[in-house]
Amino acid sequence: MIWFVNFMSVSKYRISYFYDEEIGNYYYEEYHPMKPVRVRMCHTLVLAYDIHKHLQVFRPRRASAVEMMRFHSPDYIKFLVEHTPDSPTISFQETNKFCLGNDCPIFEDLFEYCQISAGGTISAAQRLNYGYSDIAINWAGGMHHAAKEKASGFCYVADCVLGILELLKYNPRVMYIDIDIHHGDGVEEAFYDSDRVLTCSFHKYGNDFFPGTGNIMDIGTGLGKYYTVNVPLRDGMDDESYRTVFKPIIARLIEWFRPTAIMLQCGADSLVGDRLGNFNLSTYGHGECVEYVKSFGIPLLVVGGGGYTKASVARCWCYETAVLTGVDIPNEMPQTDYIDFYENHKLHLVADANKKNMNSTEFLWNIQTTVIENIRHLPAAPSVQMQELPPRDLITAAMRPVNDEDRHSNEEEE
Numbered sequence: 207m208i209w210f211v212n213f214m215s216v217s218k219y220r221i222s223y224f225y226d227e228e229i230g231n232y233y234y235e236e237y238h239p240m241k242p243v244r245v246r247m248c249h250t251l252v253l254a255y256d257i258h259k260h261l262q263v264f265r266p267r268r269a270s271a272v273e274m275m276r277f278h279s280p281d282y283i284k285f286l287v288e289h290t291p292d293s294p295t296i297s298f299q300e301t302n303k304f305c306l307g308n309d310c311p312i313f314e315d316l317f318e319y320c321q322i323s324a325g326g327t328i329s330a331a332q333r334l335n336y337g338y339s340d341i342a343i344n345w346a347g348g349m350h351h352a353a354k355e356k357a358s359g360f361c362y363v364a365d366c367v368l369g370i371l372e373l374l375k376y377n378p379r380v381m382y383i384d385i386d387i388h389h390g391d392g393v394e395e396a397f398y399d400s401d402r403v404l405t406c407s408f409h410k411y412g413n414d415f416f417p418g419t420g421n422i423m424d425i426g427t428g429l430g431k432y433y434t435v436n437v438p439l440r441d442g443m444d445d446e447s448y449r450t451v452f453k454p455i456i457a458r459l460i461e462w463f464r465p466t467a468i469m470l471q472c473g474a475d476s477l478v479g480d481r482l483g484n485f486n487l488s489t490y491g492h493g494e495c496v497e498y499v500k501s502f503g504i505p506l507l508v509v510g511g512g513g514y515t516k517a518s519v520a521r522c523w524c525y526e527t528a529v530l531t532g533v534d535i536p537n538e539m540p541q542t543d544y545i546d547f548y549e550n551h552k553l554h555l556v557a558d559a560n561k562k563n564m565n566s567t568e569f570l571w572n573i574q575t576t577v578i579e580n581i582r583h584l585p586a587a588p589s590v591q592m593q594e595l596p597p598r599d600l601i602t603a604a605m606r607p608v609n610d611e612d613r614h615s616n617e618e619e620e
């Protein structure tokens with residue numbers, strides 16, 4: 207059990223990491239900004255930096271259509287299953303109804319791509335539920351715009367929502383934190399009237415920036431009132447500004463809500479130089495959010511999300527895998543097949559010193575106090591009378607780790 211000794215010597219956390227090598231083969235369209243190959247580039251770096259030696263690496267099982275229907279409407283999922291770009295029966299009315307085409311094209315093997323993304327997040331949630339892992343990572347997940355009956359913002363199947371539903375089987379309270387530059391509208395909407403899921407999204411807001419939602423006064427409804435938190439920001443957010451709002455708000459929310467599990471969506475389009483985003487975060491600043499959330503020691507499910515400069519995404523998520531694992535890795539990048547994508551061969555991105563930060567100290571202070579004032583209405587975490595737990599799902603073969611040593615340790619746990 208050499209692997210086990212290595213793992214324990216570096217990190218006190220048990221970390222599951224879900225990766226399917228097929229992910230890099232899916233292709234939206236030539237000029238589409240979403241490039242699934244970024245996840246393969248990240249994984250290649252994780253291997254080259256030897257971070258995988260401190261992880262339990264799994265190939266996720268693929269989520270079934272029925273599993274997806276725990277949140278999505280059957281006719282939407284049926285459409286995704288049955289249609290390819292060449293389908294002769296495809297109708298304009300249907301693609302319109304499900305918001306497919308344009309931003310969300312029907313590409314080759316689209317459903318399979320969704321199965322991998324959703325399968326990873328659901329499996330990651332199960333690892334946490336069973337107590338097998340303290341942290342579980344699925345960089346192919348984080349599709350936070352997908353809605354119950356339609357695709358949106360490059361997202362088709364709502365893996366975040368499905369993962370949270372899975373966590374709710376065993377957890378009375380789940381917190382969702384979103385640091386993608388876009389508002390996490392799909393996840394917010396799914397749990398807008400629930401007091402068992404607190405969603406908190408930090409995003410650019412205003413000037414018709416997609417998706418246009420995420421106003422600071424959108425705080426939830428019914429039982430879910432005050433359990434939705436929105437932190438709307440302006441262009442040019444740098445590490446210092448982000449830290450100023452992120453840490454006090456997250457600390458206050460965790461103190462008050464006392465989540466028993468957290469999902470962290472790490473959209474990398476909030477980094478400096480993103481093709482679609484306009485923030486100015488370095489990889490250190492982005493990773494500091496991950497480090498901070500990890501520091502609370504609450505079971506943590508980490509997913510990817512946006513990120514449209516693929517070399518930056520790979521750098522960021524590789525670094526954050528190291529942060530979660532607790533290993534230090536050098537800035538000088540190791541040799542990989544993708545080395546030519548990283549012009550300077552350095553892991554870290556630094557902020558653009560010439561970029562104007564449109565978020566003044568006063569603006570950020572007002573945001574922070576308004577958010578904290580909103581949640582002051584509720585004195586303590588809701589208590590949940592847990593229903594009888596569902597039968598302990600059998601761990602399928604695909605949930606088992608890739609290497610034999612891991613498989614052995616899992617059988618013992620079962």
Ligand code: ZN
Pocket residue numbers: 386387388473475511512513
């Ligand atoms: Zn985004």
